[in-house]
């Protein structure tokens with residue numbers, strides 16, 4: 001069977017899973033042959049020899065297994081990252097968080113950030129690429145995530161800028177160290193425990209998604225820690241329905257400003273808090 005015939009034969013199997021079935025079959029073929037789209041189109045009449053391997057991948061995809069886990073690749077902020085099972089697949093909305101943080105950090109000399117819940121490392125890595133003088137400590141509770149994040153940092157040649165550590169939120173970072181940082185940034189788990197996930201998301205790690213009965217529990221704990229540890233800025237992604245909780249919760253802190261931002265679908269998606277910092281703490 002030629003490459004072209006293969007795409008025609010297998011695309012209908014993915015009709016219920018994706019709105020781009022033919023494109024996805026092409027992506028899987030490119031992955032198996034380790035070639036790019038130009039090669040694929042110039043050689044579409046060549047015999048495709050890896051049918052068995054392709055069928056294995058298609059069978060998984062039919063069950064909504066994410067394409068990114070099959071190809072072990074994900075695109076974020078125009079860059080390609082390695083992704084693996086048991087680590088959250090980066091979402092396009094998080095590019096907004098990165099862009100917003102970049103706008104603020106680019107005006108700070110030699111900025112230092114702490115990232116909480118780094119996952120595949122994308123936030124700290126992109127910020128390190130955008131700002132070569134930036135230093136980051138990026139934490140996670142998931143060892144697999146920390147190993148992958150380091151691989152991604154090396155792939156993007158920023159491993160000298162980002163230190164990956166195992167930490168439950170900011171627990172293992174002392175106040176002395178934390179307060180020398182300009183910003184805490186996070187895309188934490190923020191989904192309520194009883195929320196029913198779409199079929200494809202069910203394959204992603206639960207502890208990267210769920211955060212408690214209401215879903216804002218981890219964010220609130222983190223907010224307490226950022227305030228206690230005297231970090232000036234906190235940039236955080238959150239659930240579209242959590243704005244009012246954050247407004248109420250933030251009242252207990254001495255803050256200079258609280259701003260919210262929306263995602264591409266015009267849903268509330270995150271916030272920036274600037275704390276009033278006392279230098280003698």
Ligand SMILES: C[S@@+](CC[C@H](N)C(=O)[O-])C[C@H]1O[C@@H](n2cnc3c(N)ncnc32)[C@H](O)[C@@H]1O
Nearest residue numbers: 090117118119140141142168169187188189208
């Ligand atoms: C929504 S994912 C975000 C991953 C990545 N930053 C991104 O935007 O794609 C949340 C991450 O937080 C980590 N995490 C969950 N609970 C945590 C905790 N208590 N302390 C630190 N990290 C945590 C998860 O392992 C996961 O990698």
